[in-house]
Amino acid sequence: MTQTISRTRISPQGYLDLLSQMEARRLLETSKGEVQSLFRSCSLAVLNCGKSLDNSKKLLERFQDFDIRVCRENGGIQLELTNAPASAFVDGKIIRGISEHLFSVLRDIVYVEDEIKNNPGFDLSTSRGITNAIFYILRNAGVIRVDSDTGLVVCWGGHSICREEYEYTKEVGHQLGLRCLNICTGCGPGAMKGPMKGAAIGHSKQRFYNGQYLGITEPGIIAAESPNPIVNDLVIMPDIEKRLEAFVRAGHGVIVFPGGVGTAEEILFLLAILLDPANKDIPFPFILSGPSSAKDYFRQIDTFISQTLGDEARSKYQIIVNDPEAVAREMERGIAQIREFRKERGDTFFYNWLLKIRHDFQKPFDPTHENMLALNLTGNQSTFELAGNLRKAFSGIVAGNVKKAGIQAIEERGLFQLRGETDIMGPLDTLLKAFVKQQRMKIPTDQQYSPCYQLLQEEFEPALKN
Numbered sequence: 510m511t512q513t514i515s516r517t518r519i520s521p522q523g524y525l526d527l528l529s530q531m532e533a534r535r536l537l538e539t540s541k542g543e544v545q546s547l548f549r550s551c552s553l554a555v556l557n558c559g560k561s562l563d564n565s566k567k568l569l570e571r572f573q574d575f576d577i578r579v580c581r582e583n584g585g586i587q588l589e590l591t592n593a594p595a596s597a598f599v600d601g602k603i604i605r606g607i608s609e610h611l612f613s614v615l616r617d618i619v620y621v622e623d624e625i626k627n628n629p630g631f632d633l634s635t636s637r638g639i640t641n642a643i644f645y646i647l648r649n650a651g652v653i654r655v656d657s658d659t660g661l662v663v664c665w666g667g668h669s670i671c672r673e674e675y676e677y678t679k680e681v682g683h684q685l686g687l688r689c690l691n692i693c694t695g696c697g698p699g700a701m702k703g704p705m706k707g708a709a710i711g712h713s714k715q716r717f718y719n720g721q722y723l724g725i726t727e728p729g730i731i732a733a734e735s736p737n738p739i740v741n742d743l744v745i746m747p748d749i750e751k752r753l754e755a756f757v758r759a760g761h762g763v764i765v766f767p768g769g770v771g772t773a774e775e776i777l778f779l780l781a782i783l784l785d786p787a788n789k790d791i792p793f794p795f796i797l798s799g800p801s802s803a804k805d806y807f808r809q810i811d812t813f814i815s816q817t818l819g820d821e822a823r824s825k826y827q828i829i830v831n832d833p834e835a836v837a838r839e840m841e842r843g844i845a846q847i848r849e850f851r852k853e854r855g856d857t858f859f860y861n862w863l864l865k866i867r868h869d870f871q872k873p874f875d876p877t878h879e880n881m882l883a884l885n886l887t888g889n890q891s892t893f894e895l896a897g898n899l900r901k902a903f904s905g906i907v908a909g910n911v912k913k914a915g916i917q918a919i920e921e922r923g924l925f926q927l928r929g930e931t932d933i934m935g936p937l938d939t940l941l942k943a944f945v946k947q948q949r950m951k952i953p954t955d956q957q958y959s960p961c962y963q964l965l966q967e968e969f970e971p972a973l974k975n
Contacts (some may be wrong), residue, residue: 666700686711695732696724794843886929
């Protein structure tokens with residue numbers, strides 16, 4: 510039987526503890542209605558921190574009686590929790606880090622609804638408008654450190670990895686921490702927790718007491734990647750596209766550890782940007798790394814990219830196996846190059862305004878059966894456009910695996926279908942089968958993985974890739 514705490518109230522400590530009457534009223538009003546369901550599901554994921562369930566639909570079913578409300582208290586606000594997971598409490602008191610994350614959920618969801626979506630000053634139909642909105646969300650969350658010249662390293666990888674791979678991510682994080690570099694991940698377990706844990710030790714050794722462990726998530730994925738306890742800055746972006754853009758705008762380089770379809774989605778998103786001719790001269794360190802046992806994994810990724818996107822795409826990243834020090838040194842060198850590059854061009858170090866991200870890559874992709882089938886997975890387009898469409902294909906598979914809406918769509922209408930030319934669908938099929946064999950699709954269970962997709966190969970007129 511699932512243990513819960515029947516009823517409790519918690520008060521903010523820090524960001525939301527001093528509010529005007531107008532601010533408190535707006536928080537109270539905006540957190541109701543349609544936003545309440547979103548606020549409830551994200552809050553439950555935060556309270557479920559440390560548990561292995563990676564399915565948002567099952568999480569909501571397990572805690573059907575859970576509720577959370579914003580209440581007025583002495584001119585400010587409190588959160589009232591009903592039937593919350595007992596694992597979030599110690600001796601009846603909520604764990605402070607989880608409490609902070611709950612108020613981060615409230616802050617971001619209400620801010621986006623009240624200040625971004627309902628604000629005519631933000632034109633989300635333009636690329637510039639979306640990039641500005643992402644900056645405002647990050648700034649409102651207080652995670653942009655304007656006065657710091659310490660690099661922020663983004664680490665991507667799976668939330669379900671083996672012990673050897675996890676220990677490797679910790680060692681890389683440790684080497685980054687010894688160089689006083691900060692860490693940003695998707696905030697969850699596995700390859701998102703390991704680098705933060707290692708960096709925290711490295712920071713402690715260097716007496717670097719202002720380390721940042723930034724977690725960036727979004728409502729559809731938070732149940733699969735509940736914030737790990739090391740995260741000291743949590744931001745919830747409105748959708749996966751804004752989450753991905755926030756990584757590359759705030760971060761100074763990316764390290765990719767072994768993962769599954771979500772990690773492949775992230776790799777392809779970044780490749781789509783770096784392959785854009787508009788970004789040709791912009792430095793951005795991009796490293797794929799893991800222990801010796803992950804050598805075949807990276808070979809599969811590299812082969813897939815080579816067969817679908819070509820050698821130019823392969824030139825955008827390095828693969829470093831079983832050498833955490835080399836990874837950290839290369840990242841430090843790359844960040845130094847970025848610092849000089851932006852200084853010469855008058856760009857800010859704390860937010861990458863120069864990077865061109867096309868509007869089609871920024872628009873939220875809704876993984877419906879119609880949209881998945883309509884994806885252009887042929888060579889009859891530029892290489893960066895193909896990378897963007899492959900990213901959407903992986904995003905749809907992630908939705909079908911772990912997101913509530915995607916799971917329901919599969920249950921109601923059957924498998925997602927992806928259609929493309931043989932030269933692309935063949936390598937895609939090979940890569941996905943490798944992920945299944947290595948149990949990289951979801952957290953392993955006693956049941957065999959059941960694909961949420963079907964691949965259709967067709968013959969198309971050959972076309973040269975631009």
